[in-house]
Every structure is written in C-alpha cells, then in structure tokens.
Amino acid sequence: MTSETWNPLSTAPPFPAVRYASIADRIAKVLGTRNDVLLIQAEAVVALEAVATSLARPGLKVLNIVTSPYGLWFGNWLRRGGADVIELAAEPARPIDVEAVERALNAHPDMKVLALCHAESASCILNPMEDILALARARGIVTIVDAVASVGGHDLNVDELGVDIAIIGPQKSLAGPAGLSALSVSSAAWQLISREGGPTGSILSLLDQKIWLDAGRGTLPGTTAPLEFFALEAALDRLEAEGLASVIARHGRAARATHAGLIALGAEPWVKPEKGSHLVTAVELSEAADPKALLAAAAPLGMEFSIGVGPGANRLIRLNHTGLRARFDIVLGNVTAYGIGLRRLGFKADIAAAVEAIALHYGD
Structure with missing residues (x-):
C-alpha cells in the first residue's frame, strides 16, 4: 500500500483483542467498582435500552424516575418487555425530590428495581442520587443509574453507593468517542437479568454480551470498531494522566x-x-x-x-x-x-x- 492511498480513518489496524479487558478494568477503576464491566459497541442510548430490555419481564415492578425524555424512553422499553412500571416524574426540567421517591417506595413495598439519571444534560440538573440510592439500598432494591452525563464530572463510586447497574458514555466529561459505551453489572442485577424469559440473539441482550466475560474477556461479540477503541484508550490515557x-x-x-x-x-x-x-x-x-x-x-x-x-x-x-x-x-x-x-x-x-x-x- 502506497503512502498516497493509506488513510488512518479507512485503513486503521484492528484493535488488539487482548486490550479489551484492560479497557474494562480501567473503566471499573473510574467507576470505583469490582462489578463486571461490559463494553457496548454503540452510543450509550443503546446500552440504556439493552439494560431495560434485558431486565424487563412480566411481574417485575420498577420505579422509574423521570427527569428528561430519556427517562420516558427507559420506561417505555421496560413496558415493552412486560414490566410493571411505576413512573415518578419531577417538575418539568427540575430535579426529583427525595421525599417523593420515599413516598413512592413506601406505597409500593414490592418494588424490585429503581432507575434514575444522575445528571441531565437536557436541562442541566443534578438529581439527589446518593439519598435516593440509600432509600433503595435499605429496601434491597436493585438500582440502575444513567451516569452518562455525570461520570468524570461528579463523584461516582459505584460500590460505595450500592449501584447495581451504572451506564456510562465516554463522550462527555471523559472527552472520548461517542460510538462506545460501558456498563457495570452487580451479581444482584445478573440474577434478575438471568431469569427465564430474557432476550438472546440480540444486540440488546446483556446475556449475549456476558458471553465475552464467560469466555475470558477475549474477542467481543460482533465486528469491533477499532477507531472507537483507539480513541477510548486515548481518552483514558488522558484521564489517568490528569487524575x-x-x-x-x-x-x-x-x-x-x-x-x-x-x-x-x-x-x-x-x-x-x-x-x-x-x-x-x-x-x-x-x-x-x-x-x-x-x-x-x-x-x-x-x-x-x-x-x-x-x-x-x-x-x-x-x-x-x-x-x-x-x-x-x-x-x-x-x-x-x-x-x-x-x-x-x-x-x-x-x-x-x-x-x-x-x-x-x-x-x-
């Protein structure tokens, strides 16, 4: 190949499969977690839909806290899978009140899952995540946090807070690519995801994504995107250099x-x-x-x-x-x-x- 025809955007080398696990471990460190970390080869809205799709079952009761259109989407994806969704909406473009969350949880003692967004780029608000997670943790509720617009810009320690599923995208505070996302999954969340009736054979199936973990974190499912992974690695390098x-x-x-x-x-x-x-x-x-x-x-x-x-x-x-x-x-x-x-x-x-x-x- 001559220098006139070579172009890094169209002829980039494959990203080495042995480095996927390293990227996952580095993201786990950013999140402060020992939970499993999955790499999703798509923008974070796909990871959010995959979480909802993989969890939703008839009989699963979810408190879905809505503070933006994305929260509405998440509730719709849960309902599509048959989940019983209790929607708690904040005042338009405002953070949710902790007291309202507590009232909803008290009114529904059989709640199994709670979902919320940490920070909203749509309206620039920050939800009181720590207090909400404490309420859920005291009740043994599995928690889902959309941290796409907060990771790297706000404190987020997944294990200390008791977050069961945290979804992130590197394109905001981490200044990385938008075409990849990641999520951490606790053992409690895997138990819900692994119940009978979950989707398989789909990009929206976390069970299919988990094959990568079970196989020793080698080659990712599907055709990999080398440019996105090289960009993500560079973003993590920059993050770690600054701290x-x-x-x-x-x-x-x-x-x-x-x-x-x-x-x-x-x-x-x-x-x-x-x-x-x-x-x-x-x-x-x-x-x-x-x-x-x-x-x-x-x-x-x-x-x-x-x-x-x-x-x-x-x-x-x-x-x-x-x-x-x-x-x-x-x-x-x-x-x-x-x-x-x-x-x-x-x-x-x-x-x-x-x-x-x-x-x-x-x-x-």
Whole structure:
C-alpha cells in the first residue's frame, strides 16, 4: 500500500483483542467498582435500552424516575418487555425530590428495581442520587443509574453507593468517542437479568454480551470498531494522566465559575449550584427574549450554546463546559458571549462584572 492511498480513518489496524479487558478494568477503576464491566459497541442510548430490555419481564415492578425524555424512553422499553412500571416524574426540567421517591417506595413495598439519571444534560440538573440510592439500598432494591452525563464530572463510586447497574458514555466529561459505551453489572442485577424469559440473539441482550466475560474477556461479540477503541484508550490515557479527582474538580470549578458569572451578568441560572450539572449550566431567558434569536446573536462569537431539551426546558439556554471545555477560557467565552447576545437583543448585561466574577474562581 502506497503512502498516497493509506488513510488512518479507512485503513486503521484492528484493535488488539487482548486490550479489551484492560479497557474494562480501567473503566471499573473510574467507576470505583469490582462489578463486571461490559463494553457496548454503540452510543450509550443503546446500552440504556439493552439494560431495560434485558431486565424487563412480566411481574417485575420498577420505579422509574423521570427527569428528561430519556427517562420516558427507559420506561417505555421496560413496558415493552412486560414490566410493571411505576413512573415518578419531577417538575418539568427540575430535579426529583427525595421525599417523593420515599413516598413512592413506601406505597409500593414490592418494588424490585429503581432507575434514575444522575445528571441531565437536557436541562442541566443534578438529581439527589446518593439519598435516593440509600432509600433503595435499605429496601434491597436493585438500582440502575444513567451516569452518562455525570461520570468524570461528579463523584461516582459505584460500590460505595450500592449501584447495581451504572451506564456510562465516554463522550462527555471523559472527552472520548461517542460510538462506545460501558456498563457495570452487580451479581444482584445478573440474577434478575438471568431469569427465564430474557432476550438472546440480540444486540440488546446483556446475556449475549456476558458471553465475552464467560469466555475470558477475549474477542467481543460482533465486528469491533477499532477507531472507537483507539480513541477510548486515548481518552483514558488522558484521564489517568490528569487524575480522576482533578478532572472532577476541574468540572466543578467550571460550573461554579459559570454560575457566578451569570449572576454577575444579571442573569438567573436555572437551578442552585448544588442542584446543577457540572458539565452544562442552564440559564432561563425572560419571556421577552426569543431563544433562537439569542443563539443567532451570539453565534458569530463561536461559543457553544444550545436550547434545553424536553418539557420545561424550551426557554433554557445551555452553556457547555464539558470535557476539554471545562477550563477558564471557555467559561469566560461562554458567559461573555451570552452577555453580548443579550445586549444585541436590547437587554442589559454587566459583562465587566461577569468577567471579574469568573476570574475570582480562577485566581489561584
């Protein structure tokens, strides 16, 4: 093959099968778990659907906590398999209340599974995962946590918290590829998954994925995606070089600085810092402002804004400080660009005060 025809995107070498187990072990360390870790060759929504599909059976009672459209999808996948789903929805685009969860569990003492999302990128909120998991653990309930938008940005120790299934994607705080995902599975979760009637012969079957574990973690099921695995390995290299604690702290600082900058600007962040995501910060526009017009006004400045997703989030503007963006220049650019966009629409924005507030968070 000549140098003129060789291209790393189309002629990449196969990813060595002996390194799949190493990747799984490195992800287990990120999650703080000794549970089994499966590698899913698809974006994390496929892993979420596989979990629901593999668990769902007639007679299985699940408390499904809904704080975004993804939670609704999860409930639908469970019902498709015959599960008895009790849906507990938060106020639109708001975190769930622990008291509401406790009431639901008390009303249904035969609950077997609880599912929730840790952080929501759709509305930039953070659910009180630790308190909810404590309620479930005290009742012997198997727990499922969608940690796609929290792993690497928030503390997440699977074994200490008692998470039975944690689903992650490396494309957010870990700054990795979007085409792969992973999940950890406890022995209690495997017992539910392994009951008679579970799906097999399907990409959505965790029992089929488990063949990789049972066979000694050699070749993965299906045709592997070398570029995605090389990218994931590079992301884990970068994470380990910086240190997981430092990556989490960097995201926390970016969130706090963004929140302070927005307040100084004269804007109102959607939730208080303790109830907000460390990856994306939401700010609510006044009724007099058009979200699309704001995006258009700020677009020439080259910063990443987007409108919130789902009920209650249509007037939220999301400022992205995820992964490699969780740093001073991006936070500063996000908030100042938002302020300039407001000014271009005729609204007041104290950009100088915002700059000073952000600088204080990075002054050391």
